[in-house]
Each structure stands twice: as C-alpha cells, then as structure tokens.
Amino acid sequence: MNDDPRPIQTASLTLIRSDRGRPEVFWARRRADRSFLGGCFAFFAGGQEPGDRDLPTTLRSQREDDDDAAEQRRDPHTGVTRHDDVLRATALRECFEECGALFDEGGLLPPTSDAAPVTRTLPQPLARPLATHRLRYHFSRRTPSWMPRADTAFFSLRLSDAEARALDDLSAHLDPEEHDEGAWVTPQAALTLWEKGQALATTPIVELLRLLDAAEDAFVPETCHEPHPVDDAIEYLGGVTVLPLRTATLPPATHTNAYLLGRSTFVVVDPGPDDPADLASLSAEIERRIAAGDTPQSVILTHHHRDHIGGARAIASRFNLPILAHPRSAALLPELHTLALTHGQTIALGDFGELEVLHTPGHAPGHLALYHAPSRSIFAGDLVASEGTIIIDPPEGHMGDYLQSLHTLLAMQPRVLFPAHGAPIAAPATLLNAYIDHRLTREAAVLDALRAHPAPASPEDLIATVYPEIPRAIWPLAARSLLAHLIHLREQGLATRHDEGSFVATKTSPH
Structure with a gap:
C-alpha cells in the first residue's frame, strides 16, 4: 500500500468523433510488456510534469501568483481553476506525445509521419496556446490503495468533422513504446469487447465508456481535485x-x-x-x-x-x-x-x-x-x-x-x-516460454555445477555458482528451488543421490 499523502496528478484525454451520427472514441492498448497496466485499453494519459504549469493555454490569459488562493480561484465563466487548467494542459501534452495530434488555439495540428514517436516533445515556445477550453471534464478517480497513488482527471475533446477526417488513421501514429494497437470504436462496441472478455480495461475506463454511451455530452461540473472514493476492486x-x-x-x-x-x-x-x-x-x-x-x-x-x-x-x-x-x-x-x-x-x-x-x-x-x-x-x-x-x-x-x-x-x-x-x-505465450526457458537454463547450470564439483554436493554447495546474481539473504529460498532441480535431474538419470542431503552427477548420459 502506498502511504504517500500526496498522490501523483495525472490526466486522461478521450478523443470523440461522430461517424454517421454515432459517437466514436479512440482507445489504444498499452503494450503487453508495460509494467503498469500492460495489455489494458485506455485513453491518452500521463502524469503532470513541472513544465505543464508554464504552458500557454487558452484558459490562462495571464499569469497568476503561484499560491493557494490563485490555485483555487475559479473562473466565473468556465468554473475552471488554475489547477484544473494545468491538468488540461497535461492531457493535451500527453495526447501529442502518444499520437502526435496537437490541439491549440488555431485548431488541430495533425500528426506527421516524418517524426519518430520517441522524439515527440512539444515545440518550445508554442506558436499558439494549447486549446484547454475545448476539453470537457467528466470526473476524477484515485488509484486503488495497492497501486502507486495517483489522482486522474478524465477529460474528453470533441473533434470537428475536418479534424475527424485528419485523424482517421490515428492508430498509425501511436507511439510504439506505449501502445501496440488502437482503434476508433463506439462506446457501446468497446463495452461489448470488455464484457465478452476480449479487451482488458480498468474501472474508470469502463465507467467513462458507460457515461459516454448514455450521453455523449455528459458533463459533471465538479473540481478535478475531489476524487471519487477509492475502489480497490x-x-x-x-x-x-x-x-x-x-x-x-x-x-x-x-x-x-x-x-x-x-x-x-x-x-x-x-x-x-x-x-x-x-x-x-x-x-x-x-x-x-x-x-x-x-x-x-x-x-x-x-x-x-x-x-x-x-x-x-x-x-x-x-x-x-x-x-x-x-x-x-x-x-x-x-x-x-x-x-x-x-x-x-x-x-x-x-x-x-x-x-x-x-x-x-x-x-x-x-x-x-x-x-x-x-x-x-x-x-x-x-x-x-x-x-x-x-x-x-x-x-x-x-x-x-x-x-x-x-x-x-x-x-x-x-x-x-x-x-x-x-x-x-x-502476453501469456511470451511469459510461459520465458518461464520454461528460465527453468531449463537454470537446470543446465545446476548440472554443470554438479559435474564440476569435486565431491557430492548439497544445494547450499552450489548456490553461489548457480545463482550468482541473487543476494545472500535469499539463498535459503534459492536452495529449495535448487533442490527441486537436483531431484528432477535424478529422475532423468542425470544425477544420483549420495545421501540425504547431497547429490553427484552421473558419469554418462542415460540416453
């Protein structure tokens, strides 16, 4: 459980287009080998960076002192605080970094094919302010207590028809370090994939899809820093x-x-x-x-x-x-x-x-x-x-x-x-094959160490040779797995038990 009282601030952006009168959203699958939520479908999202506070935005026409009063001061026309606007800037920056689409005061700057995704960073200075006024806020959710602690504000942005046409092939521009596939889908179709067990997703993603499926224009006028009670499931x-x-x-x-x-x-x-x-x-x-x-x-x-x-x-x-x-x-x-x-x-x-x-x-x-x-x-x-x-x-x-x-x-x-x-x-096949290869490689190392040992060897005698990478503190656990390998070698005729606690390699292969 993460007891840090200050959760990381993150933001998520859902792009929405209209296809023959039906709303569609763009979602992308995180690479299966990502350590955090690998294989899950999500929207463009990421953590707030220090520079996000200095990005020019359409909702921030002038600078304010960085104090609590300014942080909480609410625009009388939009209801947006400066804190909320920084999260909007975070969402737009993440969208650009993950798919190359940049939304500023002049509209959409579509992704280009001449820049590698790994080099995507916002140009400095920006030619025009980021279009934070176009983002609709839906809700904020806090990660479960067993995950790294973060508060995520969920926004959406409706595309114009021209923008939708320009981003029709958005999946071709995804950052391959982040995502391995993406698609435009109706919220209902996305929910069906999740319900049928064909698309992994987390609770807030499903919640937002249901909200958008019920009413595309759904808007919840609450602040981004009032997260919903934590749900650990x-x-x-x-x-x-x-x-x-x-x-x-x-x-x-x-x-x-x-x-x-x-x-x-x-x-x-x-x-x-x-x-x-x-x-x-x-x-x-x-x-x-x-x-x-x-x-x-x-x-x-x-x-x-x-x-x-x-x-x-x-x-x-x-x-x-x-x-x-x-x-x-x-x-x-x-x-x-x-x-x-x-x-x-x-x-x-x-x-x-x-x-x-x-x-x-x-x-x-x-x-x-x-x-x-x-x-x-x-x-x-x-x-x-x-x-x-x-x-x-x-x-x-x-x-x-x-x-x-x-x-x-x-x-x-x-x-x-x-x-x-x-x-x-x-990526089950990748992991299972890696597990099998790891065990067989380790077993080959056990056999080599046993053959090289001048006398009958116990698991403890072989640990330093077979497990050179592990700290001494966990040698007792390693000794148990090493014993399992020795027993398996004996069952294959590659080793014999000398006494209760030691083994010797057979002189020739039984095959």
Whole structure:
C-alpha cells in the first residue's frame, strides 16, 4: 500500500468523433510488456510534469501568483481553476506525445509521419496556446490503495468533422513504446469487447465508456481535485473482478489476488487474508454484489498455501458457501471440509459461461488453474506471477510437474493469464516460454555445477555458482528451488543421490 499523502496528478484525454451520427472514441492498448497496466485499453494519459504549469493555454490569459488562493480561484465563466487548467494542459501534452495530434488555439495540428514517436516533445515556445477550453471534464478517480497513488482527471475533446477526417488513421501514429494497437470504436462496441472478455480495461475506463454511451455530452461540473472514493476492486473483464488483499505471502509479494468470477452467479477464488480487517473489504465486495442481485456460488482454492486460504472458512461461513479444492489439497486442509474438484470438471456460471478445472501440480501437489474459454483467460494461481518467478519447494513442489503444468497452460493458447500475485499478463505465450526457458537454463547450470564439483554436493554447495546474481539473504529460498532441480535431474538419470542431503552427477548420459 502506498502511504504517500500526496498522490501523483495525472490526466486522461478521450478523443470523440461522430461517424454517421454515432459517437466514436479512440482507445489504444498499452503494450503487453508495460509494467503498469500492460495489455489494458485506455485513453491518452500521463502524469503532470513541472513544465505543464508554464504552458500557454487558452484558459490562462495571464499569469497568476503561484499560491493557494490563485490555485483555487475559479473562473466565473468556465468554473475552471488554475489547477484544473494545468491538468488540461497535461492531457493535451500527453495526447501529442502518444499520437502526435496537437490541439491549440488555431485548431488541430495533425500528426506527421516524418517524426519518430520517441522524439515527440512539444515545440518550445508554442506558436499558439494549447486549446484547454475545448476539453470537457467528466470526473476524477484515485488509484486503488495497492497501486502507486495517483489522482486522474478524465477529460474528453470533441473533434470537428475536418479534424475527424485528419485523424482517421490515428492508430498509425501511436507511439510504439506505449501502445501496440488502437482503434476508433463506439462506446457501446468497446463495452461489448470488455464484457465478452476480449479487451482488458480498468474501472474508470469502463465507467467513462458507460457515461459516454448514455450521453455523449455528459458533463459533471465538479473540481478535478475531489476524487471519487477509492475502489480497490478492478473488473478487468466483464465478470472478472480482482481484489488484491494483504496476506502472509512470501516477499517480494505483499498481496494475494482474490477473484470474483462470474456475473449473476459468481465464485470466490483464493480468499487469502486471515486478518479480519483485511478480509472486511472482500466481504464488502461480496455484499455489494449480493445487493445488486448477484449470487455467490462457492469458494474455490487454487491450492493449500496459507496466503490463499486464510479467509476461506470465514467467507464460506458468512455467506453459507461450500469450499472446493483438489483432493490433494483437501487432504492437507481437513479442517475446511472441502468438496473435490478434479481435472476436466466444469463449473457453470450462467451467462458468464463455464470454468474448466485444470490440475496443474508443481508448485503444490493439488494446485488448480481455471480456464474460461469465452475470454480465453486462465486464472493461474501460483503457476506464474507478473513479476519474478515461482518458488518450487520440495517435497510439495516438484520441478518436473511444474514444467509440465507450464506446458499445459501454453497448450491452451490463453489470451490473458490472471496470477495470484500481480497484474494480468497480456502476453501469456511470451511469459510461459520465458518461464520454461528460465527453468531449463537454470537446470543446465545446476548440472554443470554438479559435474564440476569435486565431491557430492548439497544445494547450499552450489548456490553461489548457480545463482550468482541473487543476494545472500535469499539463498535459503534459492536452495529449495535448487533442490527441486537436483531431484528432477535424478529422475532423468542425470544425477544420483549420495545421501540425504547431497547429490553427484552421473558419469554418462542415460540416453
């Protein structure tokens, strides 16, 4: 959780055109490899920069002293404060940097093909003031508490017919460092893509699309620095809500994602926290759904580790729900009285479709993943993470099983992976192949180190050679994964166990 009392100020700009009387907006998908909201569709947006305060704008005809009174003084005609106007300038600057379209007092300066996107910076000085008077303010939203803290003001700008024609091929001018695709769509079409699981988006983007779909001219006359109450849950796809919660997990992770999957009927996946205060927000989200007419069906556990099951009993008891898990997890959790989920079983969730159960051992013997065919999404538990790799800790962890489980996920050709820790993964094949290559490369290094060692070697004997890049403080965790590799090498006939804690390489390959 970010406790900085001063959130970053950011601004978002939605371009709107009319196509045969229907409003269309331009949205773009953030590159899948971006660390923040990679793979999500959004509008042009970015953080306020110090120079934005000095940009000439059509709403700022003269300079004011930079004090609190000037900051809050409201123009009697527009209702805009200086603070708001700086955010408008931020939005227009970001739009120019991300797609090359510049809106100033004279109208649109369309993007040109002779300038590389990475070189886009506003010319200094500007020939004419930025057209901040054309921006309509809709609302401000603050990021969830588990994200870097930011307040974002959402604006839109309606294009003239001539401007719309000039920007018809706007997707060709997107900054490739920021976006990998973009399109003009009606708000309704964008919402349909999100509802069908074909476009990732965050809560404010969906909220603005709904607002524009209902009334293109919607305008909310409130100040940009009065953000809506923070909502920690994000519905990335229609029927896929994630709520990261603090749990007793392994560093560097601090949260475990609880998922609410489904629409009118939904399941709760991995209610991890055991602290009542942390569990309260999950209970509140479930209660909100019930109040809206939705029905929780069950609690599903991807595996038995504490950071995934801490709140299972409390949630099941409070909402009178059964707890479902793989039989091998159930055997480790007798106190939860779980019902069995097995490989290939399906869970029907009404208009959301079915979840297919995949037994994916390796991190834990009873580990499950859930596949949603309509959106080609996999809820992957601890098979993957958006940052870093996964600990394989014998005897519960098994490297051979883990590699096979990664191949199982890869064969499903998912569009997106939803991990238990971190953000959605919008380039699943890239990550899964990287995970597999990483493990095989590491295993080859283990075998080389074992062959070079003059005597039987324990995991601790090999750490410095195999993991030269990691700090000594996490060697104990690395030793567990190294042991998993040694066991896997033994199973392949490439090593033998010398005694309880050490191994030797075989003299020749078994093949």
